[in-house]
Amino acid sequence: MSRNWQKHVFLFFLVLTPFLKNNAQESADSLLQLINSKSADEVHSGYMGLAEFYQRKDSTKAADYLAKVDEDIEELSDSTLHKLMVRKVVFYTQEYKNAEAVDFGKLILKEATERKDTFLIAETHKRISASYFRIYEYDSTLAHLKKASTYYKQLKDRTNYGLMIMREGGVYYAKGNYAEAMRKAFESTEIFKEIDQNLQLAHAYMQLGNIHYFLQAYQKASHYYALASDYYLMMKDSIGWAFSYSNLGLVKIEQDSFKLGLKIQLAALPIIQKSGREISVGNTYHYIGIAYLGLNQLDSADKYLKKSLKFNKRSNYLAGIAYDLKALGEIALNRKETDSALIFGKSAKAITDSIDNLEAKKEINLFFSKVYEAKNNSEQAYWHLKKYHELLDSTTLSDEKDIEQLAFEQQSQLERAQYELNLSHQRELLKEKENQSQQFLIIILSIIAVISIFFTGLISSTNRRNKYLNKELQDKQDLLESELKTKKSLLKEIHHRVKNNLQIISSMLSIQSQYIDDERVENIFRESRSRIMSMSLIHESLYKREDLDNALFSTYVKELIPQLVETYHVDESKVHLYMKINDLELSLDDSIPCGLIINEIISNSLKHAFPNGKEGNISIEMFKEDNGTIHLKIADDGIGFPEGVVPKNQDTFGFLLLYSLVEQLEAEIEVHNKEGVSFHVFWKPKEDKLLD
Structure with missing residues (x-):
């Protein structure tokens, strides 16, 4: 049945081919007529159309026609200039000629600046930044993104402004500055929520997932990938869904769930292949290869990693090539072929040395450490492991x-x-x-x-x-x-x-x-x-709490104290905790400083009151007095403060924070240093309860 189907398709294309050729010829003829027009807009549009027509047929003709698009651009109308800028940059991108795209963008930028065309200036900066990013020139990328965002802000174009902020986060993420990347991603999500741009919001959630993935916060990464997946489905974007689903599979692979990760990647692959994005197809092949490597199915891993390498070389995706070579080296290392593994590693390192990709450099150094360890070269193994940790520290x-x-x-x-x-x-x-x-x-x-x-x-x-x-x-x-x-x-x-x-x-x-x-x-x-x-x-x-109006502070305290004991590794058989907390309701303005005060005092007692395994007791009481004042009492029967020490006059961070919090609470504090230490804090509760 499969063969019959193939025959029918083949016959269908045989019948259709003459019509396709006739239509193509008619298109070329109409474009040739345009270049003989007296209108500069039509002439340049004709040249661009002919370059696109011959792009996959005759590269020499395509290049000749493309070069003519640059001539006399000052005669073009604003709308035509913008359309040609987009089409030519896309042409260069498809041919992986990103440096040429940058040069052409600068030519358009100069003309747009002379015309004072704010919209075209913003669009050109956006296109130039994307081309710089593809050739790993991140500082130049950031410079053009910031300029684009400034112009979009002037134009009150919130969608593109948010997109530029999100792309800035992508650059910081590529540079390993995850704190700034996270800020930018959060900022862009707020913008997209305000203007109801759900598709862009899905992209932002994907970026947040990537940041958390490289921070190894896999649960949070999965959460954001799942959010992105839901938004893509809502927007009926099957390609976006496939990318987010593939990233979920990558998380499973990192968590050593190789079979589940492999199943997810194989499900996403057909949709990603239909997108025609060679880099994305190569990435998916790479993930499949890594999953097989984790399952120790080395022949299958080798097959898919070589497929990935083929796609990445075709698209000149240097980082992807480096990752593929490193993974192939891992296969060689598993086969005890240390010399081959070293050759793969050196090839990958030659690429990472030429690009600004900290994650790739980090992984290559860790790989070298394993190879040299297998070759019993402890000096080189240690040097690369040390380099790996230096890079790791720089990307956290x-x-x-x-x-x-x-x-x-x-x-x-x-x-x-x-x-x-x-x-x-x-x-x-x-x-x-x-x-x-x-x-x-x-x-x-x-x-x-x-x-x-x-x-x-x-x-x-x-x-x-x-x-x-x-x-x-x-x-x-x-x-x-x-x-x-x-x-x-x-x-x-x-x-x-x-x-x-x-x-x-x-x-x-x-x-x-x-x-x-x-x-x-x-x-x-x-x-x-x-x-x-x-x-x-x-x-x-x-x-x-089901009823937010009655969120009791006592519940919080009863959960906090045991966690403090666990944090400071206290032996509960020697230090006994007694709590007598009345059911009290506090506003959020009171809850935060009060909780931190309890944290500081209890932490101080756990650390200093019972040295050398000394046994003792810590008690905490909290109740409301008849006049409405809240009384917080925390005491221990430990060694107390040294003679002459006045807590209020101490310049340690803990005591400075404690008295600052007391002042924020508008409270009074008394400290007694007798048979241990006891703290008494008194304050009038705020009246603005939650949701009152």
Whole structure:
């Protein structure tokens, strides 16, 4: 049956071929007529059309016609100049002549600048940046992207402005600056959400997935890839869905789920092949080869990796070629062919040395370390392993200030959303009261009007009016209740996302701390994680609570204390914790500083109160006094402070943070250094509860 089908298709094309040839000839003839026109627009359009016509038929003719497109461009209209710029850059891109695309773009940019055509300037900067990116000139890419975004902002073109921000993130991601890449990706998602650009939003989620993938945050990467996949399906973009699905498969491969990853890649491959994007097809072949390599099916791995290499060489995708050569070296290494593995590695290194791709360089050095170890060359193995770790450190979020800033930005977004939610609720209440007043006035005026006419008409008119108003009031009440329910759900989602982002930051700190040899710096990272964890727990306790109006602070404290014990590796058989926490409701403005105060004091006791395995007790009490003041008491029976030490006068970070938080809480604090240490914090709770 398959052979018959092939015959039918073959016969169909035999019948159709003469018509295709006639149509093609007619097209070429019409284009030749255009170049003899007196209109410069038609002449240049003819030359461009002929170059495209001969692109796959006669490269010499195509090049000759293409060169004529550059002549006398000052005579072209704005619209024709823009169309020719796009078509010629696309032509160069298809031929993998990105340097020529840059030169042509600069020629158009000069003409557009002389015409003061802001839109064409912005579009040309965008095209030039894409060409620079393909030849790994990232600094030039960024320069043109920033210029393009400036012009799009002037044009109030939010879609392209967001796209430029997202591409800036892509450049930072390629350079290994994941903190800046993440900021740009988040910024672009907010823009696309505002203007309801779901397809671009899917691209942004894909980029966030890629960033988290290279940070080895695979669960978060899968989350963003799945989001992108859903948006592509919603937009009926099968190609985009296939790319996101393929990336999900790559995550599974990285998690050593080779069979599942292979199954996903094979499902995505046919759709990606239909896209005609050779680089993407080559990448998918590479992922399939890596999956087979993980399954130790070396012949299949070799087959698909060589397919990938063929596509990447055809498209001149240097990074892809380097990854393929490295993977082929892995196969040779598995076969104990260390000399062949070394040759593959050196070929890959020659390519990575010529491009700005930190991830590829990192992987090549790790590969060399394995090869030289197999060859018993410990000196070279150590040198490459050391180089790998240097590159690894340069491509991680090592700047603690950057991480804390990300946490602060997420916290600010939550507070802003809560403020807007409360403000919207107050406006709705005010509008409802105003509507009630208007309705009452209408009823009174109706009664007066009807009395002036006749008594019977008054009764019937009033009844009809009341029924109408009651229905309208009920409809508005139902609408308000629906909107309030939606906003409560939105607030819970915000708490959930902030909690997730804080956990990501905590995980990144944990990963970074593994590469720290200095115990003091490691302690700083541990304390930072503890503080971030305390804030994360507050948001977790809020979004898990079914009734946000009654989110109890006591629940948060009971979850925080055991995690602190685990963080500082305390022997619970020697240090006993006693908690007596009344059921209290705190506003978010009180919850954050109060939670951090508890974190600082308990952490201090766990670290210093019971040295050398000393046994002891830590107690925490929290209740509301008769005058409405909240009293927080934390005490231990440990060794206490050294004689003469006044906590308020200490310049350590922990005590400075503690007193700063007390001031933020508008509280008073008392410290007693007798039979251990006890802290007493008193403050009046804020009245602005969540969603009140």
